[in-house]
Amino acid sequence: MWIETTLALRFLRQGKAQTTLILVGIAVGVAVIVFVTALISGLQANIIARTLGTQAHVRVEAPRELNRIAPAPDGVRRLVLEDPRAQALRPIDDWPQVLAVLDALPGVTAASPVVSGPAFGRRGEAVQSVALIGMEPARYLRVIPLDQNMLEGRLSVGSGDAVIGRQLAEDLGLRVGGKLRLDAGDGREAIVNVAGIFAFGVRELDARYVYVDLKQAQSLLGLPGGVTLIDVTVAELFAADRVAARIGGLTGLRAESWMETNAQLMNAIRSQSLSTRMISAFVALSVALGIASVLAVSVVQRTREIGILRAMGTRRRQMLSVFLVQGAVLGLIGSALGAFGGWLLVAAFNTFGPKLFFIPMPPSLVPAAMALATVAGVVAAAVPASRASRLDPVEAIRHA
Numbered sequence: 001m002w003i004e005t006t007l008a009l010r011f012l013r014q015g016k017a018q019t020t021l022i023l024v025g026i027a028v029g030v031a032v033i034v035f036v037t038a039l040i041s042g043l044q045a046n047i048i049a050r051t052l053g054t055q056a057h058v059r060v061e062a063p064r065e066l067n068r069i070a071p072a073p074d075g076v077r078r079l080v081l082e083d084p085r086a087q088a089l090r091p092i093d094d095w096p097q098v099l100a101v102l103d104a105l106p107g108v109t110a111a112s113p114v115v116s117g118p119a120f121g122r123r124g125e126a127v128q129s130v131a132l133i134g135m136e137p138a139r140y141l142r143v144i145p146l147d148q149n150m151l152e153g154r155l156s157v158g159s160g161d162a163v164i165g166r167q168l169a170e171d172l173g174l175r176v177g178g179k180l181r182l183d184a185g186d187g188r189e190a191i192v193n194v195a196g197i198f199a200f201g202v203r204e205l206d207a208r209y210v211y212v213d214l215k216q217a218q219s220l221l222g223l224p225g226g227v228t229l230i231d232v233t234v235a236e237l238f239a240a241d242r243v244a245a246r247i248g249g250l251t252g253l254r255a256e257s258w259m260e261t262n263a264q265l266m267n268a269i270r271s272q273s274l275s276t277r278m279i280s281a282f283v284a285l286s287v288a289l290g291i292a293s294v295l296a297v298s299v300v301q302r303t304r305e306i307g308i309l310r311a312m313g314t315r316r317r318q319m320l321s322v323f324l325v326q327g328a329v330l331g332l333i334g335s336a337l338g339a340f341g342g343w344l345l346v347a348a349f350n351t352f353g354p355k356l357f358f359i360p361m362p363p364s365l366v367p368a369a370m371a372l373a374t375v376a377g378v379v380a381a382a383v384p385a386s387r388a389s390r391l392d393p394v395e396a397i398r399h400a
Contacts, residue, residue: 005325015294022294023334026373029283030338033369035345040276042359044269048237051262054200056112056143056231057240060102060247060255062092089117091226098251102232105250107243109235110142113227115217119184121164121210123172130168131208132182134217143231146198146211152176153196157213161195165206169197182210184220192216284372287334288380291327324381331377335370342369 013019092098095113102111115134120127137157141147147155151166153176162180174180178194192212199206218224232255234243240257247255259266343366346359 018294022290022330025290026287026334027337027341029287030335030369030373031341033280033283034339034342036279037276038346038359038361040272046357054202054205057234058232058244058255058257060230060253062090063254091223095227107235108232110233112139112143112231114229114231115227116229117221119182122181126172128171130210132217133211134214136214143233149198149200151197151199156195157211160192162192163196163198163211164194165209166197166199167207188220190220284376287373288376291330291377292380324378327377327381328374331374335373339366339369
């Protein structure tokens with residue numbers, strides 16, 4: 001390939017204006033691919049991180065209660081208008097054994113028992129509906145990074161302490177060290193000390209969540225020794241639905257992944273990914289067409305030279321290789337320049353752009369973009385290369 005490569009580089013140097021123009025076009029195209037792909041990936045990662053900062057990857061709970069209707073006697077058809085059964089707060093049966101199964105399950109990195117139920121928060125004459133969450137901090141913080149969202153005070157839920165959301169603290173006029181009365185109904189009440197205030201950045205959660213000790217939540221909600229949920233974190237985010245299905249099959253419990261809970265978010269992420277692939281495909285097509293047009297013009301301009309080379313013994317395969325090498329060289333150099341330009345755009349966004357989120361540069365993005373442009377260059381060069389290799393030496397020299 002030494003001869004073919006030498007001829008290809010010589011042809012490129014002779015047409016400096018055309019070569020420079022197509023290199024700029026390829027560089028711009030690849031820079032667009034790199035920047036847009038990194039931007040969309042960073043946006044998706046930021047959205048997922050914010051979403052999963054307040055919820056588990058998989059939530060395991062007791063199966064829903066269903067109506068049970070006695071079978072009709074033989075020969076009798078029974079028409080029943082059935083109302084859905086009300087879902088009372090109920091614990092998970094044998095939850096310590098279930099927790100042990102989840103701890104040993106491949107793909108699960110953390111599991112935390114949780115008691116969750118409704119109550120009222122009172123301070124003086126002010127009353128707010130709250131969601132009581134009883135948890136064990138050592139396990140729970142491996143699932144939900146509550147400690148990273150603390151605004152004031154400390155994360156303490158033992159010995160009568162509680163942690164509440166910022167909006168709830170504002171609504172009830174509470175500060176760290178204040179007293180909050182929790183009323184779960186049926187005479188189950190407790191007065192807790194506000195040890196800390198957190199902010200998830202989601203108004204609904206910040207206005208309702210009250211974290212207490214697991215045992216205190218069990219007592220307030222009338223579930224001694226029981227838990228209503230087991231929150232699970234998985235190793236691979238987008239494998240959460242498969243892990244949830246496996247948990248459901250192993251335990252017989254209801255397991256719902258974050259992908260099911262956030263179906264609209266998943267649709268948006270899929271749409272963004274599809275749009276990114278479409279942009280990349282159209283940019284690659286424009287790069288290929290640009291390379292093909294430049295090499296087609298090159299074949300016409302160098303018809304006489306091609307004829308002389310063929311008359312001197314250059315084989316068709318060698319002439320085909322000359323133009324394929326040109327396409328590969330254009331794609332490789334142009335994509336390298338474009339990848340560097342895309343990296344500069346990402347760095348400029350992270351440095352000077354709005355501090356909405358950080359755009360990471362995936363390690364495989366630049367090699368993938370360069371490979372795409374190089375392959376597009378070789379494919380685009382196929383038609384001009386085939387035409388050049390089929391030129392008859394005598395006719396080429398005569399009509400040049």
